[in-house]
Amino acid sequence: MANLSHFMIPADNVDRARHFYAALLGWKIEPVQPAPDSMGIAAMQYHDITTGAARPGTLSTGGLYKRHLNEPILDFVEVKDLDFVLSKVEGLGGKVTMPKTAIPGVGQTAMVLDSEGNLIGLWTPIKK
Template identity: 75%
Template structure:
């Protein structure tokens, strides 16, 4: 069965979104250098995202780009301390839509709107 291998986040303001995700989750977000064969990467303002070191059961790469349509994302970011992350959301310009919620046998999750109006989730797995 195919696994999710990459995620992409559309943004109206790429720099604002980069600052939000870098400060909130500690992601490394860097612009992709365009070349004649890069299929319009410069116009997309495309940035590579590295979420952390590879780990079993997680995805650690993605992209951030200039929104072209009304495309959404809905991905969950795995965190070690959901309370610490949620405490930073409002100060960075995001909105908590669904607060920390227990999922028995799984862990805790929450849903957030970022600075660009994208919905995403946080997941803190249950300690085994």
């Protein structure tokens, strides 16, 4: 069964949002130092979020980034076979909105709209 594994929060003002979540919920929010092949992380003003210690029944990692469109909070589901999952999307009434894309050092990701128009991220980590 695929589990939610990561969330991303878009923000019009990343510093303001960082302060809000850190002060309100005590989250640790640190800027990511982009690598040369990091898919525009610097322009995104991407920050890693740690919500606390991982434990059963909780999601403990996320990201905060500069909003580019009118995107909602985005949840990512870890899947074992990204190609297989993507091959089923349209037949189930969904739409692939971002094809499979490599994230250097992390894995592969894609984004889909579900049958109700909700955006969901899918990803497969690099096999270790």
